Amino acid sequence: MPTRSRPSPTAGERIDLDLAEAALVERYARLVRLTYLVLPTSLTRHRRVLTAHGIVQRALPGTGTRLLRPAPRRVPAPRGAHERPGYAWVREQVLREALRHARRPSWWPHRLPPPRALRPGLPTVIGLRLFPHAGGTEEVALDQALGQTDGATRAAFVLATLDELPPEGVDDVLVRLGVDDPAGVRERAAGLAEAARGAAEALVRSDEFDPSSLRTQPTDLLRRRHRVRLGLITGTALVVTGGVLGVVGSGATPLTGPPPVPHGSGALDPDRVVVRSRTSWDDTARVDFTAWPARGSRTKDTDLLAKALNAWARAGGALGEDGRASRAAGTAFTRAPGTPAGAPTGSPRLLYAGDVEGDAVVLLHDGDRVARYTEPASRGGAAFEVGRTDDADVTTAAALVLHRSKAGARWLTAPWVDESATRDLLRPDTPARALGVSKDGVTSPLPEPPAGGGCGTWPVVQFRSSARIVEKHSFLLTDLGALSPAHLTYTPPPGAGAPARQPREATGSRALVTWARLACRLGALRGEGVRAVNTWDYAAQRLPEGGGEAVWACTRADTWAGRGDVFLSLRTPAARPAAPVEVVARADGTAACSRFGQHVVAGARWKSPQGHWYALGAGSRQVTALTTSGAVSGTHPGTTFAVRAPEDGAVRVRARLGNGETLDEVGR
Known part of the structure; x- marks a missing residue:
């Protein structure tokens, strides 16, 4: 197919409809996956699946033999493995339609596509809910991160990772789609790929983002049954007398009592x-x-x-x-x-x-x-x-809460648990005590953590796994009111010149001392479906006027549903091992302090032993400078600062990273 080295701004490529149709059929699964990734995550997964298939199926016009593709604004980039002319044209059509779903009136229902997107019908699925297979924590975190970006950034991300286009190729497609500042959009998308630590290509190809390989689940069967019954009753009411209505009403099965499921169903x-x-x-x-x-x-x-x-x-x-x-x-x-x-x-x-x-x-x-x-x-x-x-996994599937009573909670332990013990998280120096477990794996009653009010104790269970599964390590679980206990981990502060550290089990002395200060904060997570809680000591600083050393920490609670909530705290020297920390920032539904949000900064106010007030701030290991504004203005090199400040008056902190980007405080 002939190409021009320098097309004019008004020139275009002529593409046979047959080529586009062949590309759509051959690359259908890839196009649907790409569309699914670009669609807003505010749609339910069922609707995202149907919308993605509907957009791709409607990509070609009904008549005509040749399609005009607008020419690029720059020298065309070399096409990759999937850059056949027909495929590139179809891809632009589905991307353009997917981006329209991100543009909706403010009054339009959040979970529905915009009015324009509702005109063509979706594939019809009656009585079933469709959704891709569940992925791991990395896929869930990536989906959450994509949901926090705009449609153009998602499009740039999948063009670079799924279709492996070079930067100039991504910019070219974005220009065709009418995206303003394509270079800036591409840079934001590159940040998502960088946060995935080189695994972005594998993640977008996982089952979590494959709307062509689906699981099915019935819709609300009981509600459907009631609607059918109600329709029959209403229809009968239109053709029979009121007396018959009375008979129907007295003999009908109550709507609040769903029918039992018979044996053999x-x-x-x-x-x-x-x-x-x-x-x-x-x-x-x-x-x-x-x-x-x-x-x-x-x-x-x-x-x-x-x-x-x-x-x-x-x-x-x-x-x-x-x-x-x-x-x-x-x-x-x-x-x-x-x-x-x-x-x-x-x-x-x-x-x-x-x-x-x-x-x-x-x-x-x-x-x-x-x-x-x-x-x-x-x-x-x-x-x-x-x-x-x-x-x-081996830790989050190590136990389930089997039964609750006034005596406490009994857990059912996994068959690979060799040793069970209980300890008080508020007393890090007290050794763990052996926990009785029956031959069926049922523990003795465990005291439940306080649900509210005082917090004089926080019991946790320490398990050691069997050497038969080549793990043989100890780990902590705590009861947060759900069926599955939450796994507690700890990430130590960064070492000088060392790579970023990973979460580890919270059984070491340093981890236990850290969690003693944070344990009572776990009560706010009860009933939230928390899977794991990690505390990351991301910075330490020497306080002025003999205040000792302070440690900045980010505690992140990840739920089974993929949501992550964080709070940042400042631990200053305390007289008691379990003295509560000061929470300086919060954020809900965020990627902060995860593998997709590795940079963090926060500020706080602190009173010295001499009675002077200071503004403090700390950033993670990639921070090169901190800037303050408000009651105190200035720029401070490094990852921490402490400056005298008035007792009243807000101080805002921003961080500059080594790559030149800026970072706001968590929660702003």
Whole structure:
């Protein structure tokens, strides 16, 4: 196909429709993946999937034999492996349509595409919800980071990573799409790729971002059933007398009592639950909940299993779209934030079925979620709780909270846990005490951390894994009110000239001393579906006027749903090992202090032992200078500063990184 070395601004490339059609068919999966990545993450994953397929399927015009492609504003860059003329043209069409979804009126519903995008119909899917396979923490963090950028930046990112275009090629496509400042957009996209530590290409090709390889889940079956029933009743009311209406009303099944699931009903058949042997856990490549055997004295009690499965089948209708807890037909339903409540699409795995303190308890796992069904022996009704556990590992799949009572919480431990002990996080110098565990892996009652008010103790469990899985290390878990305990880790401060350090287990003396000051802050995370909490000591500084050494830390709580919340604290010398720290900044739903947000800065006010007030600030290891404005103005080289400041008056801190970029304080 002939090309011009220097086309005029009004020139264009003629592309055969047959070439574009062939490129669309040949590269359909790639085009859908690219579109899915560019679409705003505010759409549900189901709608993103359908919208991505719909955009690609509508990329070609209905008639015509040749397509005019606008000429680039610069010398065309060499095409890569996927840069056939037809493919490049189709790609621009789908990108242009995907970017339109980011432009919506302020009054338009947040989870719907803009009005213009609603005109062509989406692929029709009735009765099912579609979503890509779950990814790991890296994929979830990348999706969260993409959601915090604009559509043009997402487009530049996928052009560079998925299609491997050179910088000039990315700029050329952005110009064609009418993007202002393409170089600046490309630089922001490069920041996303850099945060992925060279793994961006692998991440965007993962199953998490593949809308052509999908999992299915039914929609709210109970709600659909009720709507059909309501429609039939309404139709009958239009053709029969009021007396007949009275008969229908008196004999109908109550809408608040979803029907039970009979035995033998496919995936919810108690005879088909998956049961692993007790000896298979050390002969698998996946050390997570899929390796757990079925334990307990009632694993063959089909009536009990049927009740648990029936509760799971009814959970979707009982909880609705957004509710975390509700009650229906005598059963209390609860789910962790971000957890789908619908029934499993396949036969779940049985983890436990037995009696605990007189109550019947069943634990089930469907690959992405763990569900617990509890039937009290003498009090109240049954309870069903479900929470996400996708991408669990040797630590986050080491235990589940099996039962709660006034005596405390009993945990069910993983088969690879060799040693169990308990310790008080507020007393770092007190040795851990052995914890009793039954032959089925059920612990003795554990005191639960305080839910509010005073915080005189914070119990945690210390496990040591078996040498049979080639891990053999100790780690800490704490109960934050969910089915799965949260994993506690610690990242030490950066060393001089050393590479960035990674989180490690919080069992060392330095980690325990650090967590003693932070433990009581964990109470604010109860019920939030937290998977792991890491504290990163990102900077240390010598305080003026003999104030001793202060340590700046960022504590990040990652949830199973992918959300991350942080708070930054300043630890100054204290008389007590468990003296609380001062929280100086907060941010919710952020990538800060993760592998996708490795740069951080914060400021605080501090009173010296002599009674003088100072403005303090600290940045992470890549910070080269700090600038203050407001009550105190100036520029301070290095990662920390301390300057005299008035007692009142705001001081704002900004950081400059080694690459010339600037960074605002966390939470601003």
